[in-house]
Amino acid sequence: MSAIDHLVHANARFAETFPGPRPLRPKLRLTVITCMDSRLDLFGALGLDIGDAHLIRNAGGIPTDDVLRSLALSQRALGTREVVIIHHTQCGMDGFDDDAFRAELEAESGEAPPWRVAGFTDLYEDTRRSVETVRNCAWIPHREDVRGFVFDVATATITEVT
């Protein structure tokens, strides 16, 4: 059985006891931006409930143009106000060789992608930079409460980056 077939079976069990729909607008008026990493169980680790917050995730948890697009929609169309950015220890982007990766893609497909991978070398500095990117984005109306954290995948604790 494929991994996806396992999900389909698990979903059928989950739906049996599902308590019913929640509103479209996030209850905590909060957006979380973080990495796609498989060890970040945001509902568990942050005590979130269904309907609480928008969750935006990509490789690294970095505020790319696509993340800012999503965040602009989150605030302007769906009423969120606070933003939390969470990077994490042992990230696949830490020390990643951007140029080598792009060269590999170009060699295989005959074309280099339009994006950069955005590896980093200092986790805390990278988190600070991500917070600044959101704070400086003119299309995001609410930038007073943008805070950055580092998640430790060994202990599941978050530490604020100031």
Add this chain to the structure above:
Amino acid sequence: MSAIDHLVHANARFAETFPGPRPLRPKLRLTVITCMDSRLDLFGALGLDIGDAHLIRNAGGIPTDDVLRSLALSQRALGTREVVIIHHTQCGMDGFDDDAFRAELEAESGEAPPWRVAGFTDLYEDTRRSVETVRNCAWIPHREDVRGFVFDVATATITEVT
């Protein structure tokens, strides 16, 4: 207390009973691409455990360039193979007026953003299109198992789109 302060308190409790680290590479060799919507609790709804799968999320769950960047990394650097794309009912992107939103941003900030919002009008057709986008992306090495689903926010069930 702010929403973010609530998360910090909840995280301290979660960490007390955290069983310890998992490997960097996702155990199910799976990547899930879905919407940022607050009602999608992927760990619960799909029966995922910590360490199982990469989770990529943006407004709409659409495979933008940034999502394809993340997916390329997921497969090439971290060993994933299967891809599941999940769109959902009552999405904020359904029927969204892209042009009006961009005009609003330009009027407020003096500059139109480089991205489009990517609203849609047919949920199932949009899911099919997203699956095709991934299947046609030359930078993604494993495209045999790319499957699309629709999540119903009223019942928490997923239905495959073929």
